[in-house]
Amino acid sequence: MRRYASVPFSDVQITGAFWSERLETVLTRTIPSQHAQLAKHNILRSLKLPQPVPPLTIPPHPNGFTTEIFWDSDVGKWVEAASYALSHRRDAVIEAQIEEIVTDLERAQAPDGYLNCWYQEREPENRWTNLRDNHEMYNAGHLLEGAVAYYRATGRDRMLQVMERYMDHIAATFGPDKKRGYCGHQEIELALVKAFHATGKTKFLDLATYFIDERGAQPHYFDQEAAARGEPAGKYGQGTYEYSQSHIPVRQQTKVVGHAVRAMYMYTAMADLAAEHGDTALKQACQTLWRDVTETRMYVTGGFGPSARNEGFTQDYDLPNDTAYAETCASVAMVFWAARMLNLDLDGQYADILELALYNNSLAGLSRDGETYFYDNKLESDGSHQRWEWHPCPCCTMNVARLVASVGGYVMGLAKDEIAVHLYGGAKATLPVAEGQATITETSAYPWDGAIRVQVQSDRAFTLSLRIPAWAKGATATVNGAPVPMTTERGYLRLHRHWGDDRVALHLPMTPQRVHAHPEVKADIGRVALMRGPLVYCLEAQDQAAPLHRLRLPRGADLTATFRADLLGGVAVVTAQGAALQNPAALYQTEPPTEQPSPLLALPYYAWCNRGANPMQVWVRE
Numbered sequence: 001m002r003r004y005a006s007v008p009f010s011d012v013q014i015t016g017a018f019w020s021e022r023l024e025t026v027l028t029r030t031i032p033s034q035h036a037q038l039a040k041h042n043i044l045r046s047l048k049l050p051q052p053v054p055p056l057t058i059p060p061h062p063n064g065f066t067t068e069i070f071w072d073s074d075v076g077k078w079v080e081a082a083s084y085a086l087s088h089r090r091d092a093v094i095e096a097q098i099e100e101i102v103t104d105l106e107r108a109q110a111p112d113g114y115l116n117c118w119y120q121e122r123e124p125e126n127r128w129t130n131l132r133d134n135h136e137m138y139n140a141g142h143l144l145e146g147a148v149a150y151y152r153a154t155g156r157d158r159m160l161q162v163m164e165r166y167m168d169h170i171a172a173t174f175g176p177d178k179k180r181g182y183c184g185h186q187e188i189e190l191a192l193v194k195a196f197h198a199t200g201k202t203k204f205l206d207l208a209t210y211f212i213d214e215r216g217a218q219p220h221y222f223d224q225e226a227a228a229r230g231e232p233a234g235k236y237g238q239g240t241y242e243y244s245q246s247h248i249p250v251r252q253q254t255k256v257v258g259h260a261v262r263a264m265y266m267y268t269a270m271a272d273l274a275a276e277h278g279d280t281a282l283k284q285a286c287q288t289l290w291r292d293v294t295e296t297r298m299y300v301t302g303g304f305g306p307s308a309r310n311e312g313f314t315q316d317y318d319l320p321n322d323t324a325y326a327e328t329c330a331s332v333a334m335v336f337w338a339a340r341m342l343n344l345d346l347d348g349q350y351a352d353i354l355e356l357a358l359y360n361n362s363l364a365g366l367s368r369d370g371e372t373y374f375y376d377n378k379l380e381s382d383g384s385h386q387r388w389e390w391h392p393c394p395c396c397t398m399n400v401a402r403l404v405a406s407v408g409g410y411v412m413g414l415a416k417d418e419i420a421v422h423l424y425g426g427a428k429a430t431l432p433v434a435e436g437q438a439t440i441t442e443t444s445a446y447p448w449d450g451a452i453r454v455q456v457q458s459d460r461a462f463t464l465s466l467r468i469p470a471w472a473k474g475a476t477a478t479v480n481g482a483p484v485p486m487t488t489e490r491g492y493l494r495l496h497r498h499w500g501d502d503r504v505a506l507h508l509p510m511t512p513q514r515v516h517a518h519p520e521v522k523a524d525i526g527r528v529a530l531m532r533g534p535l536v537y538c539l540e541a542q543d544q545a546a547p548l549h550r551l552r553l554p555r556g557a558d559l560t561a562t563f564r565a566d567l568l569g570g571v572a573v574v575t576a577q578g579a580a581l582q583n584p585a586a587l588y589q590t591e592p593p594t595e596q597p598s599p600l601l602a603l604p605y606y607a608w609c610n611r612g613a614n615p616m617q618v619w620v621r622e
Contacts, residue, residue, distance in 0.1 A: 003345065014425075017426065017445065023405060030404075031094055043071045043075060065133065069118045070135040073135065080149040087152075087405075088405065116136050132222045135184070147195075148194045148198045164195075168203075185244065190208075192208035215266075216248045259311050267337045268336040272340050299319055326379070331377075332362050338351070339409075346492055348467055348492060351469075358423075379619065382615055383616075411427045412427070412431070419463075427440075428442070436459060452505070467492055472508040477505065510533040512530060513559075527621055527622060530620075538602060541614045546580035552620070574601075575600060576602075
């Protein structure tokens, strides 16, 4: 069933200004500052299994749970993010820091291959007794992803060998005719598929398949596990197995429910396994869930999950702005899922959402200086929402860093006789195609400009598929200066020819556009959002002449885009002539308040709160 494969991050050179600047920031600011925070908060110390056992750094919640229990995952994600950055440019200091972590993991690993610093340090007798809550396999998955990334970036396999021993231990413990089980927080499944692709060893794929197939099967494993601990099955914090998408078998699921990050990680693995096994039922489940989340439960910014209570989903069209959770990790995970869906079907709807989540909700999670973060991403703020340097649960810090650092891995897809370009912004890769190879060089100032230039150097006949985003009305293209018909197939312009040294020019109009929400999204009735190209825009109070709540964007007002090199390192802004309510004579009166013209300036949503905290709105009264 697999039709395409994503071109690995290590095979794509990012050349464009937008992502090169972000990559450089992650390498020089984000990765070093995160390592310092991991040390400061004793996370790196935990790898050494210190004796005597130190007091908890993060005191437990009233329910007895401490986020310290999944510190291993933070280390794994940091190694992964750092490895992606090393692919951009090697750095001896960062490599030495990774090597020290690998040495600590080698020393910490138990003789039977088990490796979990919390349990080995504090509860060795309780290994594998609470998969529902305690993240053992989640931690293992992130460490495995870090090991695979480090191997791909540098060729060093010492960490991968450590993690293979751990996966062998897990495979010897869980599976048919062994201990039943799967993790309450999905992650290991997609990591195992990555390990399979890196090594070719089917044992990784088999273990991932078992965890997905077993999830939600009856009798419910979490009930059995709770009984073994002497606890009532349904008496726990979340109280419903929908929280971990284990309420029914995965192929029967039709609604996106529960914790948003867990859901997106699981759907990523489901799409991976559908591709590897030709599993039609898994593919159909993914398609059904995709429609549900993108048509009824997604923010305009590509954010997911409105509720802080469960860090996830509630009901259809429940998309409040000022209390939006829209966790950075969830939109990062949506990028993962969308990329896997593209490998099943070259369909622009998947690339459109990938790009939306990447450029907006995900990228907003990392500040321009690369050292502060958003965990949740509101679409409206009174000015109290601020970025932070660290968090008791720092999952989003490394998650957004690893996404930005690996952006090259989402640019292109590859089939036997086809190369697909999903994202623009400046990239180069030499790829095997049609029993030969081709060098693809894409040059542009995207996302600020829609003039795309693609140079193809090859001596082979194959199809070059260029994505035409749904927002690009009136796109045009030429090959070696000659216009080509804009006949697209599911969002891609497919150019088949015998290539030599050829130039393709693609023009994607970037006219600012108004976006209106479905009437069932109560928070957005009578309001409008702005987009230009892949970017969602917002108003920050410091750029306006009146308070945000008084502003209105008339339906007929012209929208103008201008590039401002002096603002936030260079961004395109959208301006319009708006209107602002004026002060009336009394607190209440029979006449409506008057309006006066008031210019509006909108900047990209990802860039907000980089000049200090101040009020912000995505949806503006119309």
